[in-house]
Amino acid sequence: MGRNRVVIVGGGFAGYHAAKQLAENTRPDETEIILVNPTDYFLYLPLLPEVASGILDPRAITVSLPGTLPAVRLVLGEVDRIDPEAGYLTYTDAEDNTGSVNFDRLILAAGSVNKLLPIPGLATHGHGFRGVPEALYFRDHVTRQIELAAATNDQAERDARCTFVVVGAGYTGTEIAAQGPDFTRILAERHPELRDQEIRWKLLDVAPRVLPGLDRRLSSTATEVLRERGVELLTETSISEATESGVTLDSGQQVATRSLIWCVGVRPDPLVQSLGLETTEGRITVDATLTVPGYPHVFACGDAAAVPDRANPGQLTAMTAQHATRQGRLAGSNVLASLRGERLDEYRHRDLGFVVDLGARKAAANPLHIPLSGFTAKAVTRGYHLMAMPKNRLRVAIDWLLEATTKRQCVQLGLVRSGTVPLDTSSPELPNLRGEQEAQSSART
DSSP: OOOEEEEEEOOSHHHHHHHHHHHHSSOTTTEEEEEEESSSEEEOGGGHHHHHTTSSOGGGGEEEHHHHOTTEEEEESEEEEEETTTTEEEEEOTTSOEEEEEOSEEEEOOOEEEOOOOOTTHHHHEEOOSSHHHHHHHHHHHHHHHHHHHHOOOHHHHHHHTEEEEEOOSHHHHHHHHHHHHHHHHHHTTOGGGTTOOOEEEEEESSSSSSTTSOHHHHHHHHHHHHHTTOEEEETOOEEEEOSSEEEETTSOEEEOSEEEEOOOEEEOTHHHHSOOOEETTEEEOOTTSEETTEEEEEEOGGGEEOBOTTSTTOBOOSOHHHHHHHHHHHHHHHHHHHTTOOOOOOOOOOOOOEEEOSTTOEEEOGGGOOEEHHHHHHHHHHHHHHHOSSOHHHHHHHHHHHHHSOOOOOOOOOOOOTTSOSOOSOSOOOOHHHHHHHHTTOOO
């Protein structure tokens, strides 16, 4: 019968682990595996805030796809169109060349993008956090603001450049707000002009507390750490407008700033809506085996898939790395089972808890639902990340050691905002502004 071709769309947590599962459990003469992805690396997204604050080198959290998946053929490109009935897809690479790939089985693991709400000026003046280009640009931007603040004699301008507003107190927003003050303090210490300058970090969320999707004890731990570091917490608050000179809070208050960091959740990749497949809450509808109804040769997993949460009947699994990793492995196993005429397994999971890195020696964690804080939580958090990373563990550990024993390197790389770091990646019409923010305020991880 010849080899069967399995094509995987997306190289994030779900796509990477689906490819790995397939490669480890089939022979090259039985199955050809193709992974279509716009980059040649898997990004370990939970540690992106540490790249943004200069703790980790970006190469430490980017895992080579061809280097770690030698049995998988990598096709660099963005998928444009998928015809599940005819069994092929088309893509465009970084140099605008187009191509097509046929498949016998398809795994849709396209992931997610920034969730942008219809706030005037947000797309122009906000900074997102979904990839390495955004993190590196943000690191340059913060460094630049401190250096420009030191260079001016205008106190109002200096105050604005030393004010940083983070919207969204979920995982990413909380981690950025927790690590930001230490980063800007290190930057400011190099400039005698800023010796008496107040550097302000504000964390906003429409929810009544930070980390609203987690246990209240974890939220309390994070709140205590944030307040210790001088972060101003504005709960039940968001912004109504963003301009070059600042933001307007929904209370009408004006905040002068040059730095708006947008961390209000994510939504499925726009590819999902273009497929013509049935969706649930904007994600591809699948059954418990991750199969797309009506297309037994098509599977979907991760953030792009509406996977039923059997632990919470009537709900979907959250868009987190834990679920994406497990679903990716199951998708890989079920694809092989379908090719071999075997029974497909259903998705089941057990919540292992959550970890939130709060910078310095602080973290909040509840492994196996045991709440931890302080140094113990920090050790558990870092240990979890090292275990969860497919590769590069030594590089990450060395960067953490250097951070603890040497001075952090803080220089501008000269990066400018471009099409590689867009914030505007979502649909233009989202009518329920506050409701959407509440729904997305704690997405990630």
